[in-house]
Amino acid sequence: MAKWIIGAVALVAVITVTAVVAVSCTKSNGGSDKPTAAPTTSGAPTSDFASANDTGPVSVITEDPSCAPWFPVQQTLADSEKNGWIQRDPSIPADVWTPALRSQYEGVRTALRNAADQTVPLVKLTTHRVMRELYEQFVAYARAYAERIPIYTPPDNELSNVANYATQVISDICQAIEYGSAAARAPRTLPAALPTQPSPISASAAPPRFMPEPDHNCGTWKDELDHFDSNPAVVAWRSVSPNIPAGRWSPEERAINEAVLPALQSSANELEKLGRESNNAVSEDVAVLAAQYRRAFAEATPTYSPADTYLENLPRSATALLISACAAAGGN
Template identity: 50%
Template sequence: MTQPPPSGPWGSQPPQQPGNWQGYAGGQPGPQGQWNPPQQQWPNPTPAPKKQGPLKWILGAIALIAVIAVTAVVAVSCAGGKGTNNANGGGGSTPTSGARSDIASANDTGPVAVITEDPSCAPWGPINDTLADTTKNGGWSSRDTSIPASAWTPEMQAMYQAAADAFRKSADQTVPLIKITTHRVMRELYGQYIAYLRAFTKRVPNYTPNDNNLIATGITFGMVISAVCQAITFGSAAARGPLISAAQPPATIAPIGDINEPAQVLTSSNPVCGNWNMAVEQFVSDPTYLAWNKEDPSIPAGSWPPQYKAENDSVRPALVRLSDSVEQLGRESKNPTIEDLGVLAAQYGRAFIQGIGTYTSADAYLFNVMWRTAGAVSGACKAVGTN
C-alpha cells in the first residue's frame, strides 16, 4: 500500500492502535515507526507485548483514507458504571428535570473524565468485528478513492455498494448502545459513528472524492470508542485517570435528540477548525514527537534505555500543549459536542502524560483516545470543507 503525503488535516499519523481487535480493511499506512502497542486475540484479558515492525497509521491525508483499522473491544470487565464521578468518567452528574428514562447517560451532566467502566463496551466488540470481517475482502482496502461514481466500473460499483451495506448495518447495530452507555461523551461518540457512516452510505450513488472524508471520520469515531474500552479493560484508565485533576464543567449540554437518527457534529464549518488542525500539525512536526514516535511501545518504563528516558522527558511539553489546545478550542467552539470531545482528548492526554514515568504498554490506549479524538474532529472539519 502506498504511503500518503506526510501531513493532512490530522497531521502525520500517530501510533497504531494497541490491542488486537479486528481492523477494517483499507486502513491507511503512514510514517514508519515502532509505536505500535501490543496485540492479542479477542477476548484475551491481558496485553501480550510484541514488536510489530513497519506500522500502518491512521491520521494522514484524509482524502486518501479508506476504512481505517479499528480495534475491537476486549470487554470482559467493562460492565457497569454510573457516570457520576471522575473515577468512572462522569463528573458529578446530577438528576436533570425531564431526563429520558430510556437513556442511561441522561443524567450525566458533569465534566468529561477518563472512563473506567462502561456497560456498552461488551456489545461494541462484536459490532466492530463484524464490520471488520465484512470489509476485509472485495478490493475495498486497495480502492482508489479519487475515482468518482461517474467513472466506476461495474466491479467498483458492486464493491462500494457492498461496503455501504456493511456500514449501514453497523450503524443500525450501534443505535442500542446509545441507550445503555452511562457516559454522555460515549453517547456522543456512538452518535457520531452512526451519523458519519450513514452520511457516507447516502453519498455512495453519487460519490465524489471528498465523500471519503465522511467514512474516514465515522471510522475514526469508532476507533475512539475502541480505545476507550481497551483502556478500561487493560487497566490504564483506572490506573491513571484518578490521578489527574477534574476538568471544568461544560458550558452547555447537547440535547439527546433522536437516537435513531443522530446528527453529524458539523454540517458547516466551525471557527475553531483551522486552529484545531494547526495544533495537530504542530504536534506531529515537533522534533520531540518525531523522535519519540520511533520507540517500541511494548517496552515498559522500567526497562527503558537512556535514550527512551530522554525522549519521553522531551516529548512531555508537546503532549501538554496539544492536550491544552484541544480543550481550549473545544470550549471556544460553542458546540457542546465538540467541547466534550475536546475535553475527552485533553483528559486522556493528561492521563497518558501522568503515567509516562511508570509507563506500561496498556497506557498506549490513553494516547490513542487523545489522538484519535483530535483526528475525528479534524475529519469532521474536513468533511465540511475546512482544511
C-alpha cells in the same frame, strides 16, 4: 501499530475500521494529583438514556456497559470492509467505477447501514455523554456516507473518515478499559472543567451530523496537530519503541520520554482550549476527551506499560475526527 506509524498516518487518508487497535506505546503530559471526575448524575434517571444525567466534566472512562456489545459490531464492519474497499482509490467517482469496484462499495454500504442500526441501542446503553455522542456521530456519518455511495464523489470520502475515526476513538476508550490502563491512570488525572453547554439528548434513531457547517476554528485543528507532530521532542519520543515498559528503558530512552512531557501538556491544553472555543457541544466534548486522555497518558510515564498506548492513541483519532468533520462540512 507503533508510535512512529501512528504519527505517519495522513489525517485525511482512507482509514479502515479496525476491531482491535494493536498495542503500541506513546506518552502524554499534563500530570496532576487529583482524582478524575465520574459522570455527574443526580436523582433518578430522567429517561431511558443511561447517560441522561451526565452533565459533568468529560473524564477518562474507566468502565462502560456498551463496550462489550460494541466490539462485535465493529469487528463485523471491519471484516466487511476487507472485500477490497480498503484498497480503493477514493478519488474515483461513482460514474466511472468498474463493476467490481461498485460491488465493493455496495457491500460496504450494506455493512455500514447494518452497523449503524446495531449501534443505535448503544446510544441509550452507555452511561457517558461523550460515548453517547461518539455512537451518535458514527451512526450519522456512516449513514450519510452510505447514502452518497450511489452518486459518490471524492469529497464524500470525508464522511467515511469521520465514521471510521469515531470507531477508533470508541475502540481506544474500550481497549483502555479492557487492558486496565484507564483505571490505573484516571485517579491521578486532574478533572476538566464543566462543559460550556452539554449536548442535549435526542430520542431520534437518526441523529444529525454534529457539524453540518464548519466550526469557526476548523482551520486550527490540523495546525495544532501538525505543530505537535513537528516538535523535536515529539519526533525523538516517537523513535523509542512503544513496546518497552518503563522498567526496561535505557537512560537515554527514559530521558527522551521525560523530555516530551511539556509538549504533551501543552498540546492537551491547546486541544481543550480549541474545543471550548468551538461553540459546538460535541466538538468541545471530543476535544476535552482528547486532552484528558493525553494528560492521563502523561501520568503513566514513570510506570509506563504498553497497554497505556490506548490513552495516547485516542487524542490523535479524536483530533482526526474533528479535522475530517470540518472537511466534510466544507471547512479547511
